[in-house]
Amino acid sequence: xxxxxxxxxxxxxxxxxxxxxxxxxxxxxxxxxxxxxxxxxxxxxxxxxxxxxxxxxxxxxxxxxxxxxxxxxxxxxxxxxxxxxxxxxxxxxxxxxxxxxxxxxxxxxxxxxxxxxxxxxxxxxxxxxxxxxxxxxxxxxxxxxxxxxxxxxxxxxxxxxxxxxxxxxxxxxxxxxxxxxxxxxxxxxxxxxxxxxxxxxxxxxxxxxxxxxxxxxxxxxxxxxxxxxxxxxxxxxxxxxxxxxxxxxxxxxxxxxxxxxxxxxxxxxxxxxxxxxxxxxxxxxxxxxxxxxxxxxxxxxxxxxxxxxxxxxxxxxxxxxxxxxxxxxxxxxxxxxxxxxxxxxxxxxxxxxxxxxxxxxxxxxxxxxxxxxxxxxxxxxxxxxxxxxxxx
Numbered sequence: 001x002x003x004x005x006x007x008x009x010x011x012x013x014x015x016x017x018x019x020x021x022x023x024x025x026x027x028x029x030x031x032x033x034x035x036x037x038x039x040x041x042x043x044x045x046x047x048x049x050x051x052x053x054x055x056x057x058x059x060x061x062x063x064x065x066x067x068x069x070x071x072x073x074x075x076x077x078x079x080x081x082x083x084x085x086x087x088x089x090x091x092x093x094x095x096x097x098x099x100x101x102x103x104x105x106x107x108x109x110x111x112x113x114x115x116x117x118x119x120x121x122x123x124x125x126x127x128x129x130x131x132x133x134x135x136x137x138x139x140x141x142x143x144x145x146x147x148x149x150x151x152x153x154x155x156x157x158x159x160x161x162x163x164x165x166x167x168x169x170x171x172x173x174x175x176x177x178x179x180x181x182x183x184x185x186x187x188x189x190x191x192x193x194x195x196x197x198x199x200x201x202x203x204x205x206x207x208x209x210x211x212x213x214x215x216x217x218x219x220x221x222x223x224x225x226x227x228x229x230x231x232x233x234x235x236x237x238x239x240x241x242x243x244x245x246x247x248x249x250x251x252x253x254x255x256x257x258x259x260x261x262x263x264x265x266x267x268x269x270x271x272x273x274x275x276x277x278x279x280x281x282x283x284x285x286x287x288x289x290x291x292x293x294x295x296x297x298x299x300x301x302x303x304x305x306x307x308x309x310x311x312x313x314x315x316x317x318x319x320x321x322x323x324x325x326x327x328x329x330x331x332x333x334x335x336x337x338x339x340x341x342x343x344x345x346x347x348x349x350x351x352x353x354x355x356x357x358x359x360x361x362x363x364x365x366x367x368x369x370x371x372x373x374x375x376x377x378x379x380x381x382x383x384x385x386x387x388x389x390x391x392x
Contacts, residue, residue: 010320014313016370017359018352025352026055029344058342062349066334067092086219091333093217093224097294099329101126103231104286105307106314106321107238108165108279112179113316114242115275116255120308121168121183122283124190125161126301129284130291131194132160134298137210150211154288161284162277164190169276173269179276187304194298213293227289232322234282239318251275306350309357328353 029051031037036050068091076088105122112119119125136156140149168182213225242248253261254271261268290299310328314320335349359366367374 010315010317012372013363013366014315014320014324014356014360016366016372017313017356020359020366020369021352021355022059024355025348026059028351029055029058029348054342054344058338058344058348061337061341062331062334064334065091065337066330067095082219086217086222089217089219090221093222095330095333096228096326097224097329098332099325100228100231101286101290101301102303102307102310102325102328103235103322104289105283105301105303106310106325107235107318108282108286109307109311110314110316110318110321111238111242111251111282112275112279113311114248114255115251115271116258117169117172117272117275117279118180119165119168119183119276119279120180120304121165121186121190121280122307123301123304124183124187125164125280125283126287126290127190127194127298128164129157129161129287130295130298131157131197131287132284133157133288133291134207135160137207137292141210146211150213150292153211153292154213154285157288157291158281158285161287162281164284165280166273166277169273172276173272191300198298207292207296211292212296213289223294225289225293227293230289231286234285235318235322238282242318247274306353309353309360312357312360 030048033051033054036047036054038047040047068088073085073088073092076084079085105126108125109119109122133153133156136153137149139156140152143149144152164186168177168179168186171177171182172179213227215222215225216229217224240248242252250261250266251271251274253264253266254268254275258268261271287299287301290301291297306328310324311321313324314322331349335346338344338348339346366372
């Protein structure tokens with residue numbers, strides 16, 4: 001019961017931040033609904049009512065169609081028709097599919113945060129991980145059995161991502177180069193590397209003929225594969241690593257205080273390199289699963305900001321990250337229906353996430369808005385250090 005109470009206590013601020021962000025998002029939709037507000041002078045009640053109706057229908061579409069209709073799913077299962085089941089569960093599976101790369105990348109950012117580091121290079125590490133999966137699949141093709149080929153390609157993609165995270169970690173530890181700058185620059189370099197490699201034409205065979213992550217359900221139009229299950233398992237492994245191992249203690253100690261960590265015999269520079277490598281490896285694993293999974297080829301990832309928000313909204317805890325990533329995947333899936341029904345752009349969801357991140361980053365403001373008492377223990381993750389590097 002104590003653990004549950006602690007979990008609920010940690011979830012208060014992120015939950016209130018989301019509620020506040022949705023409320024402000026509703027205000028934004030109302031004040032920018034010029035189709036209705038143009039009649040404000042002649043019919044103010046009708047104009048405001050019409051704008052509010054757009055919000056109600058838009059948010060209704062997000063929440064009711066995020067994972068589909070449970071009643072329809074039950075009815076489809078009872079019929080036993082593959083086509084009916086596929087149509088009924090597709091919204092749910094698409095939500096889970098959307099959440100899968102977010103879980104991998106957000107976990108990676110969470111590891112970096114625990115070590116007091118900002119990893120803004122997840123987009124590049126994700127891309128390099130996908131490239132590594134393609135390289136591995138082509139290198140191992142015809143040399144090993146298909147199951148081992150798939151595992152090898154995924155492992156190589158993970159290693160590629162880890163190596164790409166190792167670079168800014170080493171620069172931070174050796175020279176004091178700030179990881180925010182180096183990781184951002186490496187994002188651009190990653191895109192150019194991928195463009196150069198693909199332009200060379202060395203990997204022209206379709207991945208579907210070499211290695212593909214198997215699907216969980218053999219149903220038409222359903223794309224959810226075992227990458228989602230692996231993401232959940234990886235979250236459990238990361239949680240164990242961070243909170244049940246000596247290495248995790250060293251990473252978290254470095255994040256809280258490099259000076260204290262050094263005094264305790266921990267080498268902050270080593271922790272920095274390890275944390276950035278693990279962070280890059282997790283992002284690269286996400287890229288590998290997407291490349292060998294639903295994308296069936298190299299796919300870019302432009303979710304660095306979203307995953308940063310999800311990591312913070314999840315309280316930097318793997319369990320929390322999984323929950324908020326699933327929530328975002330569902331909301332993103334439902335938001336597509338919002339666009340169709342109301343014309344409100346999909347970017348509204350990004351605005352809401354941005355606002356939620358702001359309120360999570362300023363818990364005092366959130367508590368003031370909701371008149372919550374001040375916490376007796378710190379709620380946010382470890383501080384991020386902006387100083388020079390440390391010796392390995």
